[in-house]
Amino acid sequence: MNSPVDLLQYDFFVKAFLSAVFASISCGIIGGYVVAKRIVFISGGITHASFGGIGLAFFMGFNPLLGAVLFAILSALGIQFFTKVAEIREDSSIAIWWSLGMALGIIFVFLTPGYTPNLMSYLFGNILTVTTSELWWMFLLVAVILVVFLVFFKPILYIAFDEEFAKTAGLPVALFNYVIITLIALTVVLNIRVVGIILILSLLTIPQATANLFTSDFKKLLVLSTLFAFAGSVSGLIISWMLDIPSGAAIIFTLVIVFGVLKLVKHFVR
Amino acid sequence: MEPLIHIENMTVGYDRKPVITNVNLKIFENDFIGVIGPNGGGKTSLLKAILGLIHPFEGKIIFRSDINLQKKPIGYLPQVKNIDRRFPITVFDVVKSGLMMSNTIETKEKTKQRVNDLLAETGIVEIRNKAIGELSGGQMQRVFLCRAIISNPKILILDEPDTFVDNRFEGELYQKLGKLNENMTIILVSHDVGTIAGYVKTIACVNGRLHYHTDNKITQEQLDEYNCPIQLISHGKVPHRVLKNHIL
Numbered sequence: 001m002n003s004p005v006d007l008l009q010y011d012f013f014v015k016a017f018l019s020a021v022f023a024s025i026s027c028g029i030i031g032g033y034v035v036a037k038r039i040v041f042i043s044g045g046i047t048h049a050s051f052g053g054i055g056l057a058f059f060m061g062f063n064p065l066l067g068a069v070l071f072a073i074l075s076a077l078g079i080q081f082f083t084k085v086a087e088i089r090e091d092s093s094i095a096i097w098w099s100l101g102m103a104l105g106i107i108f109v110f111l112t113p114g115y116t117p118n119l120m121s122y123l124f125g126n127i128l129t130v131t132t133s134e135l136w137w138m139f140l141l142v143a144v145i146l147v148v149f150l151v152f153f154k155p156i157l158y159i160a161f162d163e164e165f166a167k168t169a170g171l172p173v174a175l176f177n178y179v180i181i182t183l184i185a186l187t188v189v190l191n192i193r194v195v196g197i198i199l200i201l202s203l204l205t206i207p208q209a210t211a212n213l214f215t216s217d218f219k220k221l222l223v224l225s226t227l228f229a230f231a232g233s234v235s236g237l238i239i240s241w242m243l244d245i246p247s248g249a250a251i252i253f254t255l256v257i258v259f260g261v262l263k264l265v266k267h268f269v270r
Numbered sequence: 271m272e273p274l275i276h277i278e279n280m281t282v283g284y285d286r287k288p289v290i291t292n293v294n295l296k297i298f299e300n301d302f303i304g305v306i307g308p309n310g311g312g313k314t315s316l317l318k319a320i321l322g323l324i325h326p327f328e329g330k331i332i333f334r335s336d337i338n339l340q341k342k343p344i345g346y347l348p349q350v351k352n353i354d355r356r357f358p359i360t361v362f363d364v365v366k367s368g369l370m371m372s373n374t375i376e377t378k379e380k381t382k383q384r385v386n387d388l389l390a391e392t393g394i395v396e397i398r399n400k401a402i403g404e405l406s407g408g409q410m411q412r413v414f415l416c417r418a419i420i421s422n423p424k425i426l427i428l429d430e431p432d433t434f435v436d437n438r439f440e441g442e443l444y445q446k447l448g449k450l451n452e453n454m455t456i457i458l459v460s461h462d463v464g465t466i467a468g469y470v471k472t473i474a475c476v477n478g479r480l481h482y483h484t485d486n487k488i489t490q491e492q493l494d495e496y497n498c499p500i501q502l503i504s505h506g507k508v509p510h511r512v513l514k515n516h517i518l
Contacts, residue, residue: 158370
C-alpha cells in the first residue's frame, strides 16, 4: 500500500473520507455565515459548552453526541437569554456558558467510574473512528443546511448583513436567528468527531478566511469556503496517515498552511 | 386633510428608559421634515418608532387609512456608521435587498434591470460588483440611498445621510432628495442644521421633547429657547458659525 488512493479499499478510510466531505459542506456554509456575521465567539462558546453534555453522557451511560447536542442548544439559547433578557453583556454571557459547560464536563468525567477511553477523540477528534450512524447524522445535517440555504439564501444574507433593515422590510428576523443558531449548534456537535471540540472553530473560520482572500460575494464565499475546507481536510487526512500523526491536528495544520501561503502569494502578487 | 402619519402623545426609548416624551407630530403627504437636535436627544428613536423597530411606551402612531403597513411603504437609510463595512456583500446585492419583500412578483431579469437602472441613474453602476468595503464614504451613502428608494416607498426615512459625504456630493444628495420629495414624504435626521435648512420644508428639533417649526427658518434664539444645544453653521464658500449678536 503505497499510494493514498489504495486507502480507499479500507472501510475506515472511506468513512473518514465521507466525513471529510460532509464536514466540509456543513462547516463551509455555516462557517461562512458565522464569519460574515462576526459570531465566531458565540460558536466557540457553544462548542465548548457541549463538553458538559459529553461528560453527562459518559456519567449516565448514553450516546455522547446526544448529550453534546443537548448542551449545545441549551447554551445557544442560554447565551441569547442572558444577553437579551437578563441584560448581561454578550461576551460575558458567552464566557459564562463556555466555562460552565467545560467545568460540568470535567466534573462528570471525574465522577464516571473507570477509564473513559473515548474522551480524547471528543476533545481532539479522530476522523478515523467515525461510525456509520454518525455519518448518517452528518449527511442529514448537510441536507438540511443545503435546503435551508438554497431556499432562504436571500433573507439569510439580508438579515446577516443588516438586521434592522430586514426588520423594517418585515422579514421574520428572530425566527431566522433561532433557526441559524440551532444549525450552528448542530454543525459544531456533529463535526466534533472530525477535529474535536478544541479544534472545531478552525473549520468554521480558516477556510472562510482563505475564501475571503478571493471573493467578497457572500454566495461565492460559501462555495469557496466549502472547497477549501474539503481540500484541507482530505489532504490533512492523507498527511496524518503518511506521517502517523493525529488526524484532527493534521487537518487544522494543513488549513492554516494553505491560508498562510495563499495570503502571502496574494500579498506579493498584488 | 388627514395626516399621513399622526404621532399622538408618544413616549419612546430603550430598556424601559424613555428617550423622548410626549411627542405630538402630524406629518402630511409630501412633507420634507428636517429633524435636528443634539446627540442622545432622541432623533434616531423618533425614526425607529415610526419604522416600528421600537414600540412606544405611551401614546401611538397612526398611519393614514390608505397606508397598508403590510406592504412596507417606508424606505429607510440607517446611520452608515452602524454598518459592518467588511461584510462580504456586493453593491448590487445591497441595493437588491431593498426589494426583499417585493421580489416574488418580479422575474430575476426584471429585478436585475431595476437595480442596474437605479445604479446608473445614481452614477455608480460601474461599482456594482465591488464589495462594500472598497467604497468611499460618498459611494457608500449613494448605495444605501439606492437601497432605501428602490422599492418606490411612499415615505422615506433617512438617518444622517450626509455623514462621510464631501461637499460636492452633499449638494447632489439634497438636489436628488428634493426631486424624490415630489412623490415621497421625507423625514431626514441631520446634525447639520445649516445645510438642511436650505432644502427641507419644515424643521423639528428633538431634545428629549419635540419642537416643530412649520417653516425651514430657525434662529439661534429659538434653539436656545428649546434648549437644543446645537450650533447654526452657515455654508457659504467657507463654512462658518453664525454667532449671536453681541454687545461690546
